[in-house]
Structure formats: C-alpha cells, structure tokens
Amino acid sequence: MARRETALKYFREQKDSIRARAESGIEQYRKRDAEIKIVSEDPLPDDVTVTAEQKTHEFRFGANLFMLDEFETEEKNALYREKFPEVFNLATVPFYWSDLEPEEGHPRFSKDSPRVYRRPAPDLCVEYCRERGIEPKCHCLNYDSFLPPWLENATVDEHKRKLEKRFREIAERYARDIPSFEVTNETLQRGKSAFFYEPDFLEWSWRLADRYFPANRLVINDYNVWFPETYNNRHAYYMQIERLMQNGIRHIDSVGMQFHSFFPLSSEPAMAAARYNPETLLKLMDTYAPLGLAEQVTEMTVPAYSGSEEDEEIQADLIEGLYTTFFSHPSMEAVIYWNLADGYAYRAVPGDMTAGENVYYGGLLRFDLSEKPAFRRLKKLIREDWHTTAEVKVSNGKASFRGFCGDYEIRVRSGETEFVTKFTLSKRGNNTLTVHLPGGASQDRNRTRAAE
Secondary structure (H helix, E strand, O other), rough: OHHHHHHHHHHHHHHHHHHHHHHHHHHHOOOOEEEEEEEEEEOOOOOOEEEEEEEEEOOOEEEEEEOOOOOHHHHHHHHHHHHHHHHEEEEEEEEOOHHHHHOOOOOOOOOOOOOOOOOOOOHHHHHHHHHHHEEEEEEEEEEOOOOOHHOOOOOHHHHHHHHHHHHHHHHHOOOOOEEEOOOOOOOOOOOOOOOHHHHOOHHHHHHHHHOOOOOOEEEEEEOOOOOOHHHOOHHHHHHHHHHHHHHOOOOOEEEEEEEOOOOOOOHHHHHHHHHOHHHHHHHHHHHHHHHOOEEEEEEEEEEOOOOOHHHHHHHHHHHHHHHHHOOOOOEEEEEEEEEEEEOOOOOOOOOOOOHHHHHHHOEEEOOOEEEEHHHHHHHHHHHHHHHHHHHEEEOEEEEEEEEEEEEEEEEEEEEOEEEEEEEEEOOOOOOEEEEEEOOOOOOOOOOOOOOO
C-alpha cells in the first residue's frame, strides 16, 4: 500500500466529521466579535469606514530558535532570520544547564559568550525576538538530563542550592522579557542526579519557580503522551500534574505535550492510528481538559523521511491536518514545531542525513533553507486561512466584525482623513474599542493621525 494511503488514512476516513468539528471549534474558540465605537464632537459623515487588519495571533505558533546565527555561512544565518517570523510568533530559547553554564559560575547569557552549537546565547535570542515581534519561551529551568558535568555527583542539598542560584539568576535577567518558562521536563524517564529520585523533586522545583517567577506563565512538559493507553486520568503524566495541584502547586499554567514522531517509516501504518488520527488526538486533549489548565504541543516533529517530492507533500498534508486539529481545541494555546530546517537536528553532524534526528527529514525547510511544501502550507494556514481582514461601514457610530483573536491595526477613514490605532481582540477581553475623532474631522480631509 502506498505511503500516502497509510499515513493519511485516518484524516481521510474522518474527513467530513472532523472538518465539521474543526470548523466549529475554530469559529467558536479562536474568534471573537469586536465592536468599534466612533465618538466625535461633530456629526459623523456618512462615508466613515473601519478597516481591521490582523497583525499577529493570540494563539502561539512557534519553533525552537536553536539555529539563530549558528549556520556555516552568513547567507544562511540571514535567511533563517527572515524565514522564522514569516510563520512563527513564538520561539523556544535554549536554557539547557549543561550548555548554558558548562563552567560553574560563568553562565553563557551574553551575546559575546563562547559559542556552543545549537545553543545560541539567551541575550541574542531575546534581542532577536524583540526586534521581530516574537515571544520568547524558556526551555527549561530544571531538566535533569542536561546537567553540567560539575554537578553530576552533587549531593541533594548541594544540587538544590545551585539550582536555586540558577533560578534566581535567570529570573533576575529574563523574567521581564520572557513571558513563559518550562519548569520541569521529561520527568517520566530516568534522571542523572540523586535529587531527581527524591520524593520532593517536582514539588520543590515548582515551589521554587513560583517564588522566582510569580508573574510568568509556567509550563510542565513531557513526552510519550500521544498513545491510546495514555488517554485516561490514570496515566503517569496526568497523575503527576494532579498530584502537584493537590499538593498546593497552583501556579501551573499549561500542560506541555511533546509530539515528536520519531519512529521508523516501517512503523508508520501502525503509529498513524495513534498519532495521525484526529479522533484520538481530540480525545487526549479532552482527557486533560478537566484539569482546567491550558495545553501546548511543545515540541513537534513530523517526518518526511526523505527529500522526495511525494514524501514532502505527505509531510505537508499531515502538518495541515494536525495543526487544524490542535487549533480547533479550546484547551490548546500553542503549537511549537521543533527544528525549522533539515540537517541541523540533535545528535548529528550538520548535513549528515544518516545520523541522529536528521534521518527523519523533519524540518520545514531543506538543508539549503529552501521552502518545503510543509512550510508553505503552514504559512498559508496562519497568514491566510486563519487571518482576518475586515472593512465595515460605520452605522450609528458603531462598526463590528468577527475575527481571529490577536493584535490588529484599526484604520478609521472618512474621505481622505484617516485615524490609525492598535487593538487586541482576545478570548479574555471585552473586545470593545472607542475611537475619539477630534472636532472638525468631517471638514478636514487631508490628515492622518493616530486614534486615542
């Protein structure tokens, strides 16, 4: 059987029912009604119109930023900087302890720090995000698999003291600039430290995060979640989160769920029933919803398995189906793809497609950073299909439109006169904007000003 038939089997079989639920969910959970009130000292002319142009999404579409200025040529570095914001409004920034502080007491925060491959300095990442209007996200505060060598034989008390120093230093430098922090990651697997096996590893880490990051969004993260046997409240990850909440940890904002499809091509027909099946994906999101927390797909890789035209098109079809399914669920707040480009993945020499995670061809760009169909498809979804541009006429001093939640530029026009302002349409806001037009606006038609 052809790969297209097996990989896309469940999306095709459920096409009509899933489309109906996805369209309904996107309309209900990703859009809101906006009302623009126009106030003027003078009677409003009959030709006043309001144009709303969406600039970015409230929903977070992200990728890791691990290759920022890490390529072998300046041409690739520049192209990566341009391609990233074409699709993404969130970037995962590497805070792996082993690479951020390979020498104790000398963290690599600043831009001029010694280089470590796939680990650009946080200052560089935050600066880039600020320039491009991208939200940075920390990965991760306490990830026991990436301990610096100087900590691996530490006692539990010593580990805690040094971990608190790390939290404090990161908070002092980045809490104002980075809205969200992953606190713990992959605690369902084996750890390296003695502290990892202590009963209070999770609770201690989360209480420490609450102390140093009280105003930030805090995320828990783990993998091996998207399998049918985990779709119940007795799965270890669900019970781990539930235990944290029962033990008084209230500052958990989002449940992170990794979605790396790292399995051989020969396993795809069987794996598709769990990972490329809209019904099962929705069931898992529904399972975690009663916790009352937001959900994130924190690390996503969809393999193409090769650079062939057919395999790249199948990857694009899968990504379109997966993103549509995730975007339609009320609990989901972010989907973060992992590696933007092929050939630069974990545990592999750049360009060696036979080793490490490179073998999956899981990027959205090719090794030369040319666009794969998956990149173009995702860009079309975010920038066109899930994008709002509305032009409405003002009636009785009001104009209304329904649009995707996010930041907008609002233009109020009358003849040649134009007033421009910003507006945020949000799931949590009242979504009403009042624009005050100054006196004489109906007579003076040669001005462009900002609304109050």
